[in-house]
Amino acid sequence: MTGDAIDRRTDVRASVEGRSRAARLTLWFGSPLAVAAVATIAFGAPPLVYQYVPLALSVLVLGLPHGAVDHLVVPRARDDPVTPRSLAFVGVLYLLLGSAYALVWVLAPVAAFVLFILVTLVHWGQGDVYALLEFVGADHLETRASRLLTLLVRGGLPMLVPLVAFPAQYAFVAETIVELFDPGAATALEPLFEPAVRAAVAVGFGSLIALSLALGFCRTSPGERRPWLADAAETLGLVGYFATVPPILAIGLYFCFWHSLRHVLRTMLVDPVASAALERGAIRAAFRRFARDATPLTVAALAVLVGIWLVVPRTPATVPDVLAVYLVGIAVLTLPHVVVVSLLDREEGIWSP
Ligand SMILES: CC1=C(/C=C/C(C)=C/C=C/C(C)=C/C=O)C(C)(C)CCC1
Ligand SMILES: [Fe+2]
Numbered sequence: 001m002t003g004d005a006i007d008r009r010t011d012v013r014a015s016v017e018g019r020s021r022a023a024r025l026t027l028w029f030g031s032p033l034a035v036a037a038v039a040t041i042a043f044g045a046p047p048l049v050y051q052y053v054p055l056a057l058s059v060l061v062l063g064l065p066h067g068a069v070d071h072l073v074v075p076r077a078r079d080d081p082v083t084p085r086s087l088a089f090v091g092v093l094y095l096l097l098g099s100a101y102a103l104v105w106v107l108a109p110v111a112a113f114v115l116f117i118l119v120t121l122v123h124w125g126q127g128d129v130y131a132l133l134e135f136v137g138a139d140h141l142e143t144r145a146s147r148l149l150t151l152l153v154r155g156g157l158p159m160l161v162p163l164v165a166f167p168a169q170y171a172f173v174a175e176t177i178v179e180l181f182d183p184g185a186a187t188a189l190e191p192l193f194e195p196a197v198r199a200a201v202a203v204g205f206g207s208l209i210a211l212s213l214a215l216g217f218c219r220t221s222p223g224e225r226r227p228w229l230a231d232a233a234e235t236l237g238l239v240g241y242f243a244t245v246p247p248i249l250a251i252g253l254y255f256c257f258w259h260s261l262r263h264v265l266r267t268m269l270v271d272p273v274a275s276a277a278l279e280r281g282a283i284r285a286a287f288r289r290f291a292r293d294a295t296p297l298t299v300a301a302l303a304v305l306v307g308i309w310l311v312v313p314r315t316p317a318t319v320p321d322v323l324a325v326y327l328v329g330i331a332v333l334t335l336p337h338v339v340v341v342s343l344l345d346r347e348e349g350i351w352s353p
Contacts (some may be wrong), residue, residue: 015269017276022265023135025283029257036253043179052319054252055326057262059305060298066260067333068297069080069267069290070094070340072099076270077347090340094197097336102308105328109181110188113174116331117159123338125155125257130350131262134269136234138214138227141353149212158254161242164202167193169247177324178314209235248323258336263341270344305329 032054045051058064071090075082081234105112129147132138132154141147163170171193175186191197213232220228242250268274268286271293277286308329316325345351 015279018269018275019134021278021281021283022269025104025265026131026135026262029261031258033241033250033253034237036249037247040245042150043161049247052245052252052323054249054256055323056252057251058256059302059326062256062260064301064333065291065294065298066263066267067337067340068294068301069209071291071297073267073270074340074343074347076267077344078273090336091196094120094333094336095341097339098304098332100337102261102311102332105331106181106311108176110185112331113178114190116327116334119331119334119338121155122151122156123334123341124158125151125153126338126341126345126350127259127262128154130266130348132227132231133350134266134348135262136227136230138216138225138231140228140231142219143353144343144353146212146215146219147351147353149208149215150231152240153209153212156208157235157238158251160205161239162247162250163192164198164205165243165249167198168333172320173323173327176320177327178323180316180328183314184325209239210230217277240243252336259284265345267293271313298303301329301333308332 047323054062059171071087072082075086088131096105101115104115129151131143132150133147141150159238171189174189174192178186179306213235216231217225218227241254245253264287265278268278268290271289274286274289277283277289305326308320308323312325312328314321
């Protein structure tokens with residue numbers, strides 16, 4: 001065997017090890033969500049102030065930082081150096097898309113809010129498709145169509161199940177966000193929360209879940225159903241989770257310990273230093289490396305939040321107002337983040353099976 005072939009073989013084995021560590025970590029990090037669901041069923045929902053805690057944590061823990069390595073991931077995935085040009089590309093992308101979307105918030109907050117929900121649905125769905133392929137080994141998602149369907153299901157879980165199960169809290173947060181910009185405009189969202197609309201969402205989305213799982217099942221043969229079973233268990237588990245835990249708490253925990261964790265692990269796997277640490281089980285070292293890479297732009301993201309705080313016409317005065325400002329900040333930062341993650345998807349062949 002040539003030296004080259006040996007190197008390649010070691011490389012492949014190493015990355016399999018890294019991925020299986022990552023997969024195990026996703027399970028461990030899922031426990032806060034499970035605890036929240038069980039505790040809510042056993043003792044009822046916690047008082048509202050506590051429900052905000054995970055979203056508050058997400059400013060520094062996994063949430064906001066998960067996008068703060070966007071300037072590094074694409075060159076790393078391509079094995080290219082990070083250059084002033086590649087940095088400028090991400091900087092200009094954030095500046096242009098972020099400020100254009102900020103303008104939409106000021107001019108048409110209702111449309112901006114609906115767009116936020118749709119972008120989140122697509123982005124969180126896209127993140128889960130990656131995780132299913134790379135961490136779960138989902139070979140029942142062979143075709144682009146099956147991946148698209150899974151994207152809609154996985155993204156729809158955090159955005160649509162709470163709309164059906166907790167319309168009052170959903171409407172409250174939506175109205176608080178829109179009212180930061182235009183006190184009268186939120187009434188335009190009211191039809192969304194009508195029982196008939198929620199029933200239609202429940203039936204439509206429920207059917208989509210059933211269809212996606214049934215198609216996946218048909219594509220697997222007995223004896224190799226484990227990945228499909230994992231997909232089904234996650235999907236149904238998340239249905240139960242978002243149907244029982246109030247959305248401010250549920251989405252806060254999901255944002256940190258589901259979406260962001262998976263993306264952070266993904267960024268580690270394209271980084272030779274962090275992935276080597278993951279492979280040898282040095283989890284802390286891998287996270288330290290991530291934290292180091294993510295610190296500068298997490299600070300920049302905090303500056304964006306302060307900017308939005310200063311720009312909104314209504315000065316935030318209450319906890320719900322502060323959450324609303326935070327969510328607008330996340331919205332503005334997420335749009336360019338989706339572009340970067342989509343480039344990463346392309347690099348990793350997620351949509352071209
Ligand atoms: C908190 C919360 C809501 C919205 C949260 C959203 C949309 C978060 C998006 C986060 C993103 C895009 C993070 C980046 O990866 C709802 C649904 C209005 C319902 C009530 C609680
Ligand atoms: Fe993300």
